[in-house]
Amino acid sequence: MQISPSRPAVSGRTPFYRHLYVQVLVAIALGAVLGHYAPDLGRNLKPLGDAFIRLVSMVIAPVIFLTVVNGIAGMNHVGAVGRVVLKAMAYFLFFSTLALVIGLLAAHLVHPGANMHADPASLNTAEVKNYTSHVSDMSITSFLMEIIPHTVVGAFVSGNVLQVLFFAVLFGIALATCGERAAPVKAFFDALAAPVFKLVSIVMKAAPVGAFGAIAFTIGRYGIGSMVDLAWLVLTFYGTSLFFVLVILGAVARVAGFSIFALIRYLKDELLLVLGTSSSEAAMPSLMEKLERAGCSRSVVGLVVPTGYSFNLDGTNIYMTLAVMFIAQATHTELTLTEQLTVLAVAMLSSKGAAGVTGAGFITLAATLAMVPSVPVAGMALILGVDRFMSECRSLTNFVGNAVATVVVARWEGAFDAARWRAALHGDVKADAADRDRAVLVNTGDRP
Structure with missing residues (x-):
């Protein structure tokens, strides 16, 4: 390869301040300080976080479709x-149920609401009505019907991930069964993937700004002091989620032949982005690209990740059973074993009905x-x-859960390149378009 004299080769590592995770971490810290000391200004910065979420939402549909x-x-x-x-669905069902059970067990072990002694009649429920008003619109039947788009264009316009996935699967199958006649179309979509993923990398450059605005708003609006009275519940939830990720998913990862800590390090940019924006969707396009680059088959990534974002909500499930038990303990409501099992069953179903709804956890x-x-x-x-x-x-627990699920399913399918996985986790694979295309060739079994 010939190197231009005007662009000499430069050795050495990338400066630390150029790494996305460093920029997002600094943005989170600055946003927290601003929100604490200038709460009015912090609350006014909410549009920065919202704008970044909308930028990411803009590219999610084409990324899923093309992948x-x-x-x-x-x-x-x-x-x-x-x-x-x-x-994938068998995996989701098992671990979603396990997450619900672990949340329930944590509530029985810690009793986070036992010392609240709250009287329901004295509580201000005005803001709660903003969430309960959505409940009447939720049902499993309506959720399943919403997976089918009214029109092809509507799937992309609505922003419903499952509608895009549904159409993409049908179109991909149709394309695969057309034989040589579909070769020009396949070539077009394969070429189109390069600029779309380049667009994702451009959008991600705004991540620190989005994280700064989102954290400044959260601290400015709610204040760190709002956590004091309910710190035991928050700590219990964080501890339970950490246990689920490191112990439960860690064991799954070990059985599948990889380290959960190595995966977390590999996805640190995306995890900090999720932390800053409180949205796992903000990191979905980047997650799909990184898993594909690390040796997971493009087809498995495209099928498992978007589906998992609706059906594999481990963090939300832990939160639901823990929160229900907290409220029961705080209001001195005794729940029988039958009622607790009912909570598990209802939570499993309602979590699917709320998929894709803003504020889904609380709804x-x-x-x-x-x-x-x-x-x-x-x-x-x-x-x-x-x-x-x-x-x-x-969001963090949901995100890690879906990353683990994708790798596990890829290994089950024999659609996993161990050499590329080791290279990616050790930082030997660059995030350029040419390398991503080579990963696709390896994963799909094609040859140039």
Whole structure:
């Protein structure tokens, strides 16, 4: 390779301040300081966080569509699509249920609400009504119907991830079964993937600004002091989620042949972004690109990650059962074993119905309480002030859970390149378009 004299080769590592995770970490710290000492200004910076979330939402649909279509079109056996989805759903169902059980056990072990002694009649439920008003619109039937878009364009316009995924799977299967006649279309979509992923990298440069605005708003609006009275609940939730990620998912990762700590280090940029914005969706495009680059098949990444964002909500599930038990303990409501099992069943169903709804964690909690009348819905007012602080942990746990699920399913399918995985986790794989394309060739079994 010839090097231009005007662009000499430069050796050495990238300066630390050029790393995205460093920039986001600094932005989070500055946003927290500003929100604490200038809360009015902090609250006014909310549009910065909202604007970044909208920028990411803008690219999610094309990323999912191209990843899924190109992945399925390059598969040797279209029947593998159904097999991947079935394996992913079995994984989601088991670990979602396990997360609910762990949240319930943590509440029984720690009793975070036992010392609250709250009277439901004295609680201000005005703000809670903003969330409970959504409950009547939620049902499993309506959720499943919403997966099918009214029109092809509507799937992209609505921003519903599952609608885009549904259409992409059908279109990818159609493309794969058309044979040589579809070759020009396959080539077009494969070429289109390069500028779309480049667009993702451009959007991610705004991540520190979005994290700064989001944290400044959160601290300015709710204040760190709002956590003091309910610190035991917050600490219990964070501790339980940490246990789930490091012990439960750590064991799953070890059985699958990789380290949960290595995966977390590899995804540190995305995790800090999720922490700053309280939204795991903000890091979805980057997660898909990184997992594909690290050796997971494009088709598996495209099918498992978007589906997991609706069906594999480990952090939300831990939060739901823990929050229900906290409210019951705080209001001195005794729940029988049958009622607690009802909470598990209802929470499992309602978490699917709330997928894709803004404030899904709190709305799901309202839906669950509505089905367990012995626990007063008014008790939600007790945790409304700290819900935002628990939102970060919900999003982080959901994010790691979906990353682990994708790698595990890829290994089950034999659609995993161990050499590329080791290279990526050790920093030997660069995030350029050419390298990403080589990963696709390896993962789909194609050859240049």
